[in-house]
Amino acid sequence: MRTKLALITCLLGIVAACAGGQEQRAAYSGASQPIQLGGSAFDAANSLQLADVEPQDLPGLHHVYRLSEQIISGAEPQGEAAFAQLEAMGVRTVLSVDGKIPNRELAATHGLRYVHLPIQYSGITGDELMKLSKTFRELEGPFYVHCFHGKHRGPAAAAIGRVVRDGAPRDQAIAEMRQWCSTSSKYEGLYKVVATAQMPSPESTNALEYDFSPAHTFTGVRGGMIGIARKWDLVKEARERNWQDDPQHPDVSALQEATQLHQIYADLCRLDELNEKPSDFRDWMHQGRDASARLVRALSDCNQQPEAEGVASWHAEALAASKLIGDSCSSCHAEYRN
Numbered sequence: 256m257r258t259k260l261a262l263i264t265c266l267l268g269i270v271a272a273c274a275g276g277q278e279q280r281a282a283y284s285g286a287s288q289p290i291q292l293g294g295s296a297f298d299a300a301n302s303l304q305l306a307d308v309e310p311q312d313l314p315g316l317h318h319v320y321r322l323s324e325q326i327i328s329g330a331e332p333q334g335e336a337a338f339a340q341l342e343a344m345g346v347r348t349v350l351s352v353d354g355k356i357p358n359r360e361l362a363a364t365h366g367l368r369y370v371h372l373p374i375q376y377s378g379i380t381g382d383e384l385m386k387l388s389k390t391f392r393e394l395e396g397p398f399y400v401h402c403f404h405g406k407h408r409g410p411a412a413a414a415i416g417r418v419v420r421d422g423a424p425r426d427q428a429i430a431e432m433r434q435w436c437s438t439s440s441k442y443e444g445l446y447k448v449v450a451t452a453q454m455p456s457p458e459s460t461n462a463l464e465y466d467f468s469p470a471h472t473f474t475g476v477r478g479g480m481i482g483i484a485r486k487w488d489l490v491k492e493a494r495e496r497n498w499q500d501d502p503q504h505p506d507v508s509a510l511q512e513a514t515q516l517h518q519i520y521a522d523l524c525r526l527d528e529l530n531e532k533p534s535d536f537r538d539w540m541h542q543g544r545d546a547s548a549r550l551v552r553a554l555s556d557c558n559q560q561p562e563a564e565g566v567a568s569w570h571a572e573a574l575a576a577s578k579l580i581g582d583s584c585s586s587c588h589a590e591y592r593n
Contacts, residue, residue, distance in 0.1 A: 286388075286418050286454035290425045296446035300433035303426045308435055314340050318405040320435050323421050325396040328413040328436055330405035331355070338365040347395040350387075352412045353402040354515050359469040368394065369469040374408050378444030379415070384452060387412055389460040390467060391420040403511060410436035411445035418454060425450050472522055476532065479523035483543065486516035487584060490550070494577050498554065498570070510554040516580075517547035536591060539583040546579035 292299055310329075311319040315337025319329035327346065331353060332338055341349065342365040349367050351357045352374045359369040370390050374383050391398065398416055402409035410432045417423040417431065429450050432438040438445065455463075472478075492501065493509035500508050520543045523529060529537055553572040 287422055287424050287428075289451045289453060292447075292451060295440075295443055296429060296450040297433065297440045297443055299426065299450060300429035300446060303430045305430050305434045310435075313337075316340055318436070320410075320431070322413060322417055322431055322435075323423070325398060325420050326391075326413050326416045327397060327399045328405060328410045329399060329401050330409075331401050331403050332358075332362075332399075335361065338362050338367060341365065341367060341399050344397070344399075346397050346399045348390075348398045350390060350398055350400045350412065350416075351402070352400070352408045355403070355511070356470045356472070356518065368467075370394070370467045371469055371471045372412075373471055374412065376407060376442050376445070379411065379448045379452075384415065384448065385455050385460060385463055386465050387415045388419045388455045389463050389465055391416040392457060392460055394467065396420070403508075406437050407439060407442050407445065410438045411442070411449060414449040415454075418449065476523060476526060476528050479519055479526070482519040483516065483523070483584070486512055486519060487580065490516055490577065490580070494574070498557065498573060510551070510557075513547060513550045513554055517544065517551050520544035520547050536587060539587040542583040543580055546576050546583065550576035550580065 290299065308320065310317075311321075313319055315333040315335070317330040317333075319327065321327045327344070331351070332341065332349070338361055341362075346367060348370060349357070349362055350370045350372065352372055354373045357369050357371055359371075362369045372383060372386055372390070374380075379387070398413075398420075400409050400413040400416060402412075413436075414428040414432050417428045418425065429446055432446065432449065489507065489512040490509070493499075493512060496509075498509045520540065524540055524544050529540060550573055553569045553576055556569040557573070
């Protein structure tokens with residue numbers, strides 16, 4: 256029975272991909288029941304065997320799976336071609352759970368609404384689960400759900416959509432994460448939420464005040480400092496790996512983390528609140544902003560000039576820039592951490 260359901264789901268996705276302009280069905284108001292785990296949620300994701308389905312690579316879109324008529328999972332849309340492709344597929348709402356602020360302006364030119372709700376690799380919080388559920392229940396589908404590479408956080412969020420929008424069984428939803436989207440076993444927390452969390456009721460999500468923001472940013476200086484600390488840890492880890500991607504976290508890259516670190520610094524330095532802080536605190540924030548921009552340029556040069564003769568130059572520049580970031584963090588912590 257379960258195998259038949261998987262095949263039917265796959266066929267429905269194929270039919271929907273060819274008929275994106277057809278009338279959308281109403282959102283499912285409930286949610287399937289949690290499953291009881293006898294071991295890990297990742298192991299449970301293999302208890303229901305799905306038909307083999309290869310991801311689609313489309314213009315500007317990679318690792319794409321149409322999980323149902325309403326839910327599509329994939330990587331971050333890249334450029335004009337990607338949003339034109341999403342429009343052609345009938346997508347109405349794009350949901351990003353990555354930390355990077357999405358290109359909502361370009362999406363809007365193709366009639367697409369963006370919702371930005373970053374989540375972590377470790378799992379999905381109760382507040383995030385409420386907002387995801389409200390998004391899937393109340394906004395217009397089909398939905399294109401993405402993180403960076405479309406393999407871990409994005410599929411987990413898409414699985415929430417499968418449960419609360421489509422009413423898909425939990426074992427089906429986690430099987431799609433593992434067997435189709437290739438969500439890693441390292442992210443057990445994501446699997447566990449999809450498999451076992453009590454989904455918010457339609458009444459609770461209806462009562463929730465949430466503006467479906469297209470751009471989530473940390474608020475205030477305090478929020479900026481929290482974001483800097485998290486991203487700086489990831490950049491330091493990348494530096495220890497000689498700027499290579501982390502094999503233990505396949506959805507993380509040095510350039511991506513450095514770019515997001517700079518974005519947080521830049522947002523913080525634009526705050527009026529920063530002008531109320533002591534001059535040395537402001538100076539360290541500006542140093543971090545400028546040094547992180549320098550690091551992004553160095554890592555970008557690495558991507559553009561991977562040949563051996565260019566390695567020494569960008570590598571030395573990346574190390575120098577990261578040292579300046581570290582110096583500003585250490586100095587600020589020594590004076591103001593508490």
